[in-house]
Amino acid sequence: MSEEISLMKGNEAIAHAAIRYGVDGYFGYPITPQSEIIETLMEAAPWKTTGMVVLQAESEVAAINMVYGGAACGKYAMTSSSSPGVSLKQEGISYMAGAELPCLIVNVQRGGPGLGTIQPSQADYFQTVKGGGHGDYKLITLAPNSVQEMADFVALGFDLAFKYRNPAMILTDGMIGQMMEKVRLPAFRPRRTDDEVRAQCPWATLGKTPDREPNIITSLELDSALMEKNNERFQAKYRLVEENEVLYQEVKCGDADYLLVAFGSAARICLKTIEMARDEGIRVGLLRPITLWPFPDKILHRYADKVKGILTVELNAGQMVEDVRLAVNGKIPVEHYGRLGGIVPTPDSVLDALKEKVVK
Amino acid sequence: MLQEIVISGFGGQGVLSMGKILAYSGIMEDKEVSWFPAYGPEQRGGTANVTVIISDEPISSPVVNKYDIAIVLNQPSLEKFEDKVKPGGALIYDGYGIHKKVERNDINVFRINAMDESMRMNNTKVFNMIVLGGLLKISPMVDVENVMEGLKKSLPERHHKLLPMNEEAILRGMEIIQLEQKAV
Numbered sequence: 013m014s015e016e017i018s019l020m021k022g023n024e025a026i027a028h029a030a031i032r033y034g035v036d037g038y039f040g041y042p043i044t045p046q047s048e049i050i051e052t053l054m055e056a057a058p059w060k061t062t063g064m065v066v067l068q069a070e071s072e073v074a075a076i077n078m079v080y081g082g083a084a085c086g087k088y089a090m091t092s093s094s095s096p097g098v099s100l101k102q103e104g105i106s107y108m109a110g111a112e113l114p115c116l117i118v119n120v121q122r123g124g125p126g127l128g129t130i131q132p133s134q135a136d137y138f139q140t141v142k143g144g145g146h147g148d149y150k151l152i153t154l155a156p157n158s159v160q161e162m163a164d165f166v167a168l169g170f171d172l173a174f175k176y177r178n179p180a181m182i183l184t185d186g187m188i189g190q191m192m193e194k195v196r197l198p199a200f201r202p203r204r205t206d207d208e209v210r211a212q213c214p215w216a217t218l219g220k221t222p223d224r225e226p227n228i229i230t231s232l233e234l235d236s237a238l239m240e241k242n243n244e245r246f247q248a249k250y251r252l253v254e255e256n257e258v259l260y261q262e263v264k265c266g267d268a269d270y271l272l273v274a275f276g277s278a279a280r281i282c283l284k285t286i287e288m289a290r291d292e293g294i295r296v297g298l299l300r301p302i303t304l305w306p307f308p309d310k311i312l313h314r315y316a317d318k319v320k321g322i323l324t325v326e327l328n329a330g331q332m333v334e335d336v337r338l339a340v341n342g343k344i345p346v347e348h349y350g351r352l353g354g355i356v357p358t359p360d361s362v363l364d365a366l367k368e369k370v371v372k
Numbered sequence: 373m374l375q376e377i378v379i380s381g382f383g384g385q386g387v388l389s390m391g392k393i394l395a396y397s398g399i400m401e402d403k404e405v406s407w408f409p410a411y412g413p414e415q416r417g418g419t420a421n422v423t424v425i426i427s428d429e430p431i432s433s434p435v436v437n438k439y440d441i442a443i444v445l446n447q448p449s450l451e452k453f454e455d456k457v458k459p460g461g462a463l464i465y466d467g468y469g470i471h472k473k474v475e476r477n478d479i480n481v482f483r484i485n486a487m488d489e490s491m492r493m494n495n496t497k498v499f500n501m502i503v504l505g506g507l508l509k510i511s512p513m514v515d516v517e518n519v520m521e522g523l524k525k526s527l528p529e530r531h532h533k534l535l536p537m538n539e540e541a542i543l544r545g546m547e548i549i550q551l552e553q554k555a556v
Contacts, residue, residue, distance in 0.1 A: 283432035
């Protein structure tokens, strides 16, 4: 066994990856099923080694606003929570999008609405990709489907957030957060120095800056003509993200007559369904969106000419299915199968749904 | 090799940690593993189960339809998982917690009196290690040496003095597990 391989939960992988990436500050408030993130950070005590701040805030609202403050100074700042807690953070997320600040938010989803359950769910898809807060903004959204991707997407999330000066989210759930798998953690890299932050983030507020005019970070602009200009700048940036940053995975799509479309935990379940279906002679593939925004609509549009039908599999009542339908634009039938409120479907129930709804 | 196992019982019986040690042992042998708990709001006294998969190939879904082996350590677990054992698969139960009989006759049924044995050993905390020993006897998916190595890795160093006691419990479990019904 290689020494670099560990066995850990997805939540733990996020915590270790954050320390190794050189994150400057984590601010959070405990909630199941993601409390291992702050627990692991507290136990690792990175303030003694890298100098990373780990702080349990008095509330989720306080935590996201601490992230706002850290990000305004050009720091790598992050928070995590689960569905009800992420609802509380929406105001702060909208403000950060409006102030064009980069940060990483992790949502380990649980069943809702309201306090709901503590079991896995994907019912926050709409909240995440359609704007859970107010205003015309977009959230760069990554959907890991393994403990390895939980670790890897911390770096990817921060890289994209800083590239576009926009908040990024890891949208996962209680299944990937709580399960243990093998993981190869990324290498340690030091936190950036003040000089590096100054050079890389000319927009950041850094206290005394005698060599230039002070930077002002705000989402407020009372002159609506100027606010429209701001919005146009955001929209131009969003089009760039849509053009350049789409990520997806295709599994056995080459000869497929039918397509499953699923992300995160549901995509893992679908991998088994594909094997079972192919054993029965049904040629089915999986298209897994890795970025939920930007959504892989162009590739789905192309598949509309190749396959006879699509089934989306989601741990919700049918959310991503709307984006898949938009992408194929009525060319082929797109159906949805999901379980609700924290129930996780089995691979054979997905196969039954595929046969009943799509394979005819 | 692909083994899909569920371990189920009351919270506090060591169900999740037994699964973790099994998964660790799999890693020691360079196998692919997944450990997926069904967690409730309860801790001690509530119900807990974990699906552990050990495989030579990458694992697709951590959620499975049916199990090769179900280890049930209380009555609700038997009721929940008896139907989910593959035909020809195995069901292991502890006599202490089960008062109704297994109804299926197409699975191998093993009884292990691990709770009684742990009381005889004056240490009910090794209960789950006795059960693990029983499992490894009927399905030697990992070496006992690797289990001990996995145990060492998953236990904090301050608990390493307990390793010999755990090894003894595993060996006892291998001795006391009994085949009660052969699949027809």
